[in-house]
Amino acid sequence: MASTTEEKLAARFLDLKFVKLRAASEHPQFSCPGFLQTKTVLPKGHVKSPGRKAFPTDVVFERDVAIPMRDGIKIYTDIFRPTDSETNKVPALIPWSPYGKTGSGVYQYDTMGPFRCGLSPDQTSGYEKFEAPDPAEWCGRGYAIINVDARGAGMSEGNISWFGIQEAEDIYDTIDWLTTQPWCDGSVAMIGNSWLAVAQINFASRLTHPALKALAPMEGFNDLYRDIIARGGKPHHAPFNNLLLSGFAGPGSTENVPGMLTNRPLFDDYWQSKYIDTANIDVPLYLTASYSSGLHIAGSFNTFRTAKTKQKWLRVHPYQEWYDLYRPDITDELQRFYDRFCKGIDNGWERETPPVRLSLLGFDGSSAPTIKERPENEYPLARQQLVTYYLDASKYLLLNKPPQVTSTASHEAHSLTASTDFTLTFDEYTEVAGYSKVILWMSCAEKDDMDVVVNIRKVDSSGKLLEHLNYPCPVAIQDVPNTNVVKTLGPEGHLRVSHVVSRDETRTKNNGQEVFYAHDCREPIQPGTATRFEITLWPMGMVFEKGEGLMLRISGHEMIHPEVDFLKLKEPDDENEGEHVVYTGGSYDSCLILPVI
The missing domain is CATH 3.40.50.1820 (Alpha/Beta hydrolase fold, catalytic domain)
Known part of the structure; x- marks a missing residue:
């Protein structure tokens, strides 16, 4: 015994x-x-x-x-x-x-x-x-x-x-x-x-x-x-x-x-x-x-x-x-x-x-300064407002109102570089802190499952993707090696879509903003048919000046840097096949919900 x-x-x-x-x-x-x-x-x-x-x-x-x-x-x-x-x-x-x-x-x-x-x-x-x-x-x-x-x-x-x-x-x-x-x-x-x-x-x-x-x-x-x-x-x-x-x-x-x-x-x-x-x-x-x-x-x-x-x-x-x-x-x-x-x-x-001290990243190359360890009372912040921005695949934009016309965009699913990207520009100074969520309609004709990764990046007023240095470096940021230890890009969320069936409402929080999947069962999706699912991204904290914005990226692969330089992927770690199609507008409520302060 x-x-x-x-x-x-x-x-x-x-x-x-x-x-x-x-x-x-x-x-x-x-x-x-x-x-x-x-x-x-x-x-x-x-x-x-x-x-x-x-x-x-x-x-x-x-x-x-x-x-x-x-x-x-x-x-x-x-x-x-x-x-x-x-x-x-x-x-x-x-x-x-x-x-x-x-x-x-x-x-x-x-x-x-x-x-x-x-x-x-x-x-x-x-x-x-x-x-x-x-x-x-x-x-x-x-x-x-x-x-x-x-x-x-x-x-x-x-x-x-x-x-x-x-x-x-x-x-x-x-x-x-x-x-x-x-x-x-x-x-x-x-x-x-x-x-x-x-x-x-x-x-x-x-x-x-x-x-x-x-x-x-x-x-x-x-x-x-x-x-x-x-x-x-x-x-x-x-x-x-x-x-x-x-x-x-x-x-x-x-x-x-x-x-x-x-x-x-x-x-x-x-x-x-x-x-x-x-x-x-x-x-x-x-x-x-x-x-x-x-x-x-x-x-x-x-x-x-x-x-x-x-x-x-x-x-x-x-x-x-x-x-x-x-x-x-x-x-x-x-x-x-x-x-x-x-x-x-x-x-x-x-x-x-203070019970909480919260930093919000301004990012290198931005006119918005990083907010360092500001005293707060709780997390997520009680004063956050969940603001919805709708995906428009015809213009690759995030909009305040849902598009009336249905449109699609696609990317190669099993690729280290391919993605479908949507951009949002803020018309005033904005702070975002907490848990973001995407609702997506997507399909794949070649397989009965999809591995989907979503990523939020900050962009400057010209649309350039920005990075944040995690500690001082003696060279310009473009000369700093691309590893997650030294460069923050932005939060991600991941989902194997066949696991949507495992969603647990008893552990989903924040009025549905923080979706919890038990991952204890799976159900194949119908190839070629649009499937609706939700992904909550890991916590984020960003600050934007007027004219700056963010990019929502949808892909089959992780889009942040590897934890250390010698762990760069040579092949994608997903199990995708073919093209992934993103559906927006009309009856497809694909959107990004941000916690705006």
Whole structure:
């Protein structure tokens, strides 16, 4: 009989797939310093390598400390803490992921984005975990940094688990162990971007621990199927998902979550086991969001909106998440948040911090300045007005009134470049913030299904498509490589049209503006017959001067840039065939509904 969680999961999902990993010492891209269970003091002024940030205070550095899990597995962590912490005990901050610890791992800022993601080497010490706080900065502020290698990663025993209950139990056991350490004051918190953010909400949605005082999920997803693996019900981000698999190193295997889509193309009990129900979270939350990720936008906003805790704050910034994480003013703000909830310091955090700070992008080349972190009371904004603009395929325009005459436009469905585009010009200064939706009538004569992607781009007064730089670059924007890390284009929505039948009205929100598809069933469409469907795009925030506008693009392929440069698609990732025809006017109410402020 299965006794451990891993055994129970294997018994429940008999088709569970795993990929054997290379050892950390043998992985060609994994920076592994070896297994050294040592304890040293990094003195004030210590520099890991020339040009890196120096430690402002003495710090105890304990390497490869074993933490026992409930099933007998040992995971290993590096611990950084103030030298006097056994006398003056401190809270512990956990950045949790399987990406490597303390400067190790495949993923490094030098290679993940142009111009080192806007981060100069001297901004961090080099001892930080990828997407995590710098120990050189935080130990001097009175915190310990716990750089964990999650189960199965690095030298940690077992197999890598992608979120779910296994990871939650491991985090619980780690928190429990930390509270028994002589230097810990009994308070534990978590912090970090991406996987490190998802790990936080995954834990807090499934389990609770009295020592966990605060979370800072700084951009992550909560729905592995809909956000990452099969957005809109179609296979999605395959190169990125395979990059994750190839970047892991450890003694065992990793769960092959992307590979599970082959056997389980519809949302079922396996994908539900990975779903993170953020409504269960009742821990103080410092949340960030931006428009710069093809991975984290939906989940970041959703966590803020649904978490049941009343102590939650959302900061929507105009940058990329790694650049934002190490901004000095943000480090100060994060300390203030943790001081309030981990140390109990009455520093005015609740009284002085707006529940929402919202940025709206002006875009490079526009006369409209970007609005940075404007205080708001809620999200979506209560004062939004849903304004409908109708597609006119005869003029390729978006109009205030529905066209009386029916017209059509078409594009090659299985193409990396083809699209049907409609333009809207604003006759006055306009702000758009929230969830946009399209209603479309489309057909395909060659197949009984369609993969459809819609994208909103900002255009200047001459109709030129604009881009937004997510961090400062030393060259003109046209010379910056086209990757999503550095350039924001605009929000997208995806749908495999045969999944329209799975629409769930009980989870559709905002007067129908936010359409929810369960993706648990499909029904083929009639080839050559116009089919009506609706797609909600991920959140957007844009500001337009008079004469500027937007372009609604309809295609079979993703139209934002790849997450990183070396993941550019050489072939479309859709399963389309032939031409897709868009119907507008007359009895076809194809339209774009915008949340105008």
